[in-house]
Amino acid sequence: MSTLPGRQPLPRRGDARPRRVSSISTKTGQFAYFDAQLGRPDWSGRRVLDFGGNVGTFLEEAAGRVQPSLYWCVDVSRTAIEEGRRRRPQAHWIFYDRYNPQFHPGGVPGLDPPALTPRFDYVLAYSVFTHTPDHETVELVRALRSLLADGGVLAFTFIAPNWAPRGEGQESNVRWRLNSRSLGSTSEPRPVPAHLDAAVEHAQEAPWCAVVDHTLLFDARAPIGPCGRYDVLWSPDHARSLFPTAEIRPPVAPERQHCCLLGPTD
């Protein structure tokens, strides 16, 4: 049995204050990712809800394969929604005023999702439930599945702590999350210090863990106050325990995130 506490502090570097990450996502590759995970569907005429879609990079990268008038984006970042609307006014941009510890700390805890009347062929969420506690994820997934048309698919990503890309010297996802942005380093990612190896190894085997600013958290039920970073990681078995009927697919290169696929109902 592990002797590690439920919360494992990590060393702070540089400025010790939690850094707030920009609300505008610069991530790319979302269209290619879901296109591959969904088996390269014919997107034409399909209605898509991009939940937590930020500025709509998915739509941009679809490059005409998804019609803007058939694309809806719901996000708790008002800034991202406004920017998405500025870029693609023909699409549907909906601000969701719900609390998220990292992305919308001023929001309303537990606010119901916006009422949307269309039914969607695809509801997608890239790296959204990697930033929400499990009870919220379960609740939101239930609500999103109810928005699916017959034959529709909900596809969302999660990050498995012990997964690593093939190839020598590739770091596990939990090290990647820790190295990349979570230790308060101001520029280049730096390796996690060796004395934290036990905590990292524990995280790699954990069903659930989270990087909360400078802390590695193992208790999924711990309440999370406003913070600069809240990254949730799940083992595939944990994903299956939350969503027993889901089809779970491994990451497609060059991405590191698994995909969970669900239909309208069980």
Ligand SMILES: C[S@@+](CC[C@H](N)C(=O)[O-])C[C@H]1O[C@@H](n2cnc3c(N)ncnc32)[C@H](O)[C@@H]1O
């Ligand atoms: C890591 S970003 C990913 C953004 C986008 N999917 C992409 O791939 O660029 C997470 C996004 O989820 C949004 N988000 C977090 N909690 C949310 C919630 N409960 N409902 C809707 N969006 C949420 C954030 O505002 C942010 O835009």
